[in-house]
Amino acid sequence: MRKTVGWHAVDAATLQRAPVLRRALRPDDIAVRVDYCGVCGTDLHAVRGYRGERDPVLVPGHEFTGVVTEVGREVAGFDIGDPVAVGNIVDSCGECGMCRAGQENFCGDFPTLTYGGTDRRDGSATLGAYSREYLVRDRFAYHLPDGLDPAGAAPLLCAGITVWEPLCALGVGPGTRVAVVGLGGLGHLAVKLSVALGADTAVVSRTQNKAADAHRLGAREVLVSTDAAEMSAARDRFDVVIDTISVPHDLGPYLRLVALDGTLSQVGYLGPVTVQTTDLLIGRKRLGSAGSGGRPATTALLDFCARHDITADVEVLPSGRVNEALDRLERNDVRYRFVLDLSDLD
Numbered sequence: 291m292r293k294t295v296g297w298h299a300v301d302a303a304t305l306q307r308a309p310v311l312r313r314a315l316r317p318d319d320i321a322v323r324v325d326y327c328g329v330c331g332t333d334l335h336a337v338r339g340y341r342g343e344r345d346p347v348l349v350p351g352h353e354f355t356g357v358v359t360e361v362g363r364e365v366a367g368f369d370i371g372d373p374v375a376v377g378n379i380v381d382s383c384g385e386c387g388m389c390r391a392g393q394e395n396f397c398g399d400f401p402t403l404t405y406g407g408t409d410r411r412d413g414s415a416t417l418g419a420y421s422r423e424y425l426v427r428d429r430f431a432y433h434l435p436d437g438l439d440p441a442g443a444a445p446l447l448c449a450g451i452t453v454w455e456p457l458c459a460l461g462v463g464p465g466t467r468v469a470v471v472g473l474g475g476l477g478h479l480a481v482k483l484s485v486a487l488g489a490d491t492a493v494v495s496r497t498q499n500k501a502a503d504a505h506r507l508g509a510r511e512v513l514v515s516t517d518a519a520e521m522s523a524a525r526d527r528f529d530v531v532i533d534t535i536s537v538p539h540d541l542g543p544y545l546r547l548v549a550l551d552g553t554l555s556q557v558g559y560l561g562p563v564t565v566q567t568t569d570l571l572i573g574r575k576r577l578g579s580a581g582s583g584g585r586p587a588t589t590a591l592l593d594f595c596a597r598h599d600i601t602a603d604v605e606v607l608p609s610g611r612v613n614e615a616l617d618r619l620e621r622n623d624v625r626y627r628f629v630l631d632l633s634d635l636d
């Protein structure tokens with residue numbers, strides 16, 4: 291075993307610094323010194339749902355960048371010192387139809403999650419990247435392109451890829467009318483990516499408070515979801531609506547924004563939702579979802595972001611302030627992603 295250090299949940303309110311034990315380096319592993327790890331809404335759900343010792347050890351963190359410090363003897367694509375990025379999937383079966391299609395995120399045998407998952411080979415629980423070192427199978431690490439700031443790039447690996455795949459799959463490009471619902475970690479990257487793809491992009495937010503930011507990010511307009519008249523005027527107007535709201539909610543108001551034959555892609559809240567069939571029927575609307583990304587799409591996203599100079603808008607905090615970051619994320623007090631700097635763990 292290798293020993294590093296990281297941030298463990300001790301209860302639903304607190305992460306505490308403690309040793310993290312990792313496997314010995316395998317032939318197809320690389321060891322990564324984690325420099326920056328984004329704080330995702332999913333991390334907040336995981337910590338707030340943590341029931342102490344009744345649950346397995348929880349070390350969150352699944353969008354990170356760092357530097358390769360060691361390579362297994364079969365690793366060909368990475369060298370010590372390479373800047374790399376890793377997202378929320380660290381293994382898959384490699385053989386099912388989804389894996390063969392490059393959609394390892396939908397592996398029929400379920401992909402191995404970066405934390406809260408089970409390692410396919412030794413059955414151990416995976417522990418995330420709120421930690422100074424992470425060991426990852428080489429196939430699931432990505433070269434960080436030159437020119438991308440490593441702190442701002444970390445959130446591309448979960449928040450970014452989660453919105454990138456549906457934008458691409460739905461054919462978003464010049465002329466597409468896109469609305470992004472919820473301007474948070476996922477939402478602000480959805481706006482940047484949609485705008486860079488050439489789409490006519492709007493933001494739907496609960497208040498006008500983020501309107502100036504939305505315009506700075508490239509949105510043409512901001513709709514206030516609590517303003518019934520504004521929402522009603524925007525009915526049937528968007529080919530693609532990307533819903534990143536992090537709490538349970540009725541999809542009706544957002545389906546009504548979708549244009550004829552358009553799609554609402556719900557990527558934020560992943561649980562039971564209410565849908566009136568007539569909200570789909572009127573306008574032949576489609577409802578979909580997506581999450582994370584396969585290896586080809588992740589590589590394409592990083593390449594696209596390097597070409598278009600896209601990174602997340604981040605507030606970097608020393609990892610010792612992780613509890614404050616989670617509290618503020620919960621209060622919606624971040625513009626638009628916290629990133630932990632793990633160097634204070636040395």
Ligand SMILES: NC(=O)c1ccc[n+]([C@@H]2O[C@H](COP(=O)([O-])OP(=O)(O)OC[C@H]3O[C@@H](n4cnc5c(N)ncnc54)[C@H](OP(=O)(O)O)[C@@H]3O)[C@@H](O)[C@H]2O)c1
Pocket residue numbers: 329330331332333335448449452471472473474475476477494495496497500534535536537539557558559560580581582619622626
């Ligand atoms: N599909 C996947 O694989 C995947 C991957 C990553 C994350 N997620 C999930 O995506 C969700 C968003 O994550 P995130 O990191 O972007 O979170 P976030 O930064 O907190 O953003 C969520 C946004 O939702 C809106 N919102 C929050 N509370 C709301 C409420 N009560 N009613 C209506 N809108 C509300 C807010 O936007 P406004 O202030 O603009 O209204 C907020 O900025 C989380 O649930 C996370 O677990 C899913």
Ligand SMILES: [Zn+2]
Pocket residue numbers: 330331332333352353378448449
């Ligand atoms: Zn995430």
Ligand SMILES: [Zn+2]
Pocket residue numbers: 382383384385386387388389394396397398399400
């Ligand atoms: Zn598979």
